[in-house]
Structures are given as C-alpha cells and as structure tokens.
Amino acid sequence: SYVLTQPPSVxxxxxxxxxxxxxxxxxxxxxxxxxxxxPGQAPVLVVYYDTDRPSGIPERFSGSNSGNTATLTISRVxxxxxxxxxxxxxxxxxxxxxxxxxxTKLTVL
Amino acid sequence: QVTLKESGPVLVKPTETLTLTCTVSNFSRxxxxxxxxxxxxxxxxxxxxxxxxxxxxxxSYSTSLKGRLTISRDTSKSQVxxxxxxxxxxxxxxxxxxxxxxxxxxxxxxxxxxxVTVSS
Numbered sequence: 578s579y580v581l582t583q584p585p586s587v588x589x590x591x592x593x594x595x596x597x598x599x600x601x602x603x604x605x606x607x608x609x610x611x612x613x614x615x616p617g618q619a620p621v622l623v624v625y626y627d628t629d630r631p632s633g634i635p636e637r638f639s640g641s642n643s644g645n646t647a648t649l650t651i652s653r654v655x656x657x658x659x660x661x662x663x664x665x666x667x668x669x670x671x672x673x674x675x676x677x678x679x680x681t682k683l684t685v686l
Numbered sequence: 687q688v689t690l691k692e693s694g695p696v697l698v699k700p701t702e703t704l705t706l707t708c709t710v711s712n713f714s715r716x717x718x719x720x721x722x723x724x725x726x727x728x729x730x731x732x733x734x735x736x737x738x739x740x741x742x743x744x745x746s747y748s749t750s751l752k753g754r755l756t757i758s759r760d761t762s763k764s765q766v767x768x769x770x771x772x773x774x775x776x777x778x779x780x781x782x783x784x785x786x787x788x789x790x791x792x793x794x795x796x797x798x799x800x801x802v803t804v805s806s
Contacts, residue, residue: 578749608790608791608792610792610793612733612793618798619782619796619797619798619799620733620782620793620796621796622792622793622794625787625789625790625792625794626790626792631794663732663733665733665792665793667791667792669791672746672749673735673748673749673750674746674791675723675725675735675738675791676735677732677733677734677735678732679732680732680733
C-alpha cells in the first residue's frame with residue numbers, strides 16, 4: 578500500500594515560516610490534503626487539493642505538491658499554530674485507499 | 687451547521703465486540719446522502735483509517751483490520767455504525783467519525799472522538 582512519510586517534528590520561532598513535508602512515491606500525481614490537530618482536539622482540515630483552503634483557514638496556511646514531496650507552509654507562525662499536522666491522500670488503486678502520513682509535531686519556540 | 691457525535695462504550699474487555707455510533711445532526715436530506723468514514727488514533731500515535739461508507743452504500747475496510755470491521759448506516763436515524771470484533775488492548779484509541787467531502791476524497795468534518803479502552 579501507499580506510504581506517506583513526514584518528519585516527526587518541526588520547530589520554528591514565532592513570526593517565521595514553517596514548512597512541513599510529506600513524501601510519497603510520485604505524490605505529485607495525487608491530491609494531498611492536510612489536517613491540523615491541536616492537543617485534545619479532533620483534526621481540522623486546513624488545506625485540500627494540494628493548495629486550497631477551507632473557509633475560515635488563514636491565508637498563512639498554504640500548500641504545494643510536486644514530484645515526490647508535498648509541503649504545507651505556514652507563514653508568520655503564531656503560538657496558536659502549535660499542533661500535530663497530518664497529510665492524507667486517496668490511493669484509489671489500492672484496497673486500502675485512505676492513507677495518512679505519520680504526523681509532524683509543530684513546535685513554536 | 688452539520689455536526690457529528692460519536693457514542694459507545696468507554697471500556698471494553700478483550701475479545702468483546704465494540705459497537706460505535708456516529709450521529710449526524712442538522713443534516714438536510716435534500717443534499718443527498720453523506721459519505722462517512724471511521725478513523726482511529728491510539729494515544730500518542732498517528733491517525734489510522736478504518737472504514738468508509740459512501741452514499742450509494744459502497745463500503746471499504748482497512749486491510750489490516752478486514753474481517754473484524756463492519757460499517758453500516760441507519761438513514762432514518764442519521765447514524766453510521768461501526769462494529770469491531772475480537773477487541774484487543776492494542777485497539778485502545780480515540781475513534782473518530784468523519785464526513786467525506788462532496789468535493790473530493792478528503793475529510794471536511796470530524797466528530798470530537800470517543801476514547802475506547804480495551805482492558806480486562
């Protein structure tokens with residue numbers, strides 16, 4: 578089945594830019610979706626179809642996807658952005674079609 | 687707005703069967719049936735997809751748990767039910783129901799989750 582690889586942790590100072598990667602074989606040919614999960618809360622969709630944002634998600638959250646890596650970029654990071662982030666794809670050719678990455682803990686220093 | 691709420695036992699014994707219910711509130715049937723999924727998260731670990739049921743009743747299950755899972759829908763009650771047989775302590779997790787977006791294959795709405803502990 579398809580595998581998504583994320584770094585376990587990313588640290589960034591407030592006001593700086595955080596980049597969280599999601600690696601997968603030719604992931605650029607798939608649509609990547611990103612979720613933010615704050616401690617004790619359910620995940621929340623922050624980016625879908627690689628680059629789109631749901632209503633209510635700040636423009637500071639953006640995404641890109643090419644080759645073997647998709648990236649979630651958070652600009653002007655705030656303390657309130659600290660959370661776990663998960664990427665997800667649909668692997669339609671598989672009998673296990675919904676795939677999540679292992680998650681990345683974003684720490685705001 | 688539409689909300690999802692999971693319910694079920696907080697504690698089950700090994701070998702028992704777990705039944706979880708996801709109740710959908712404020713859903714307008716004029717929008718057609720919803721596509722729904724169950725996802726779980728062991729404490730301190732990553733999200734793991736378990737099962738989905740589409741509005742046409744198409745179902746799919748995690749390959750690692752296939753044979754133990756059954757997903758069903760009770761449209762009259764706006765509920766989606768997941769059963770998992772032969773529970774084991776490694777199945778201890780927060781179980782979420784989530785709505786699959788009509789715009790694509792991602793989850794645009796999640797319930798708050800319910801923590802299920804498997805212990806004798």
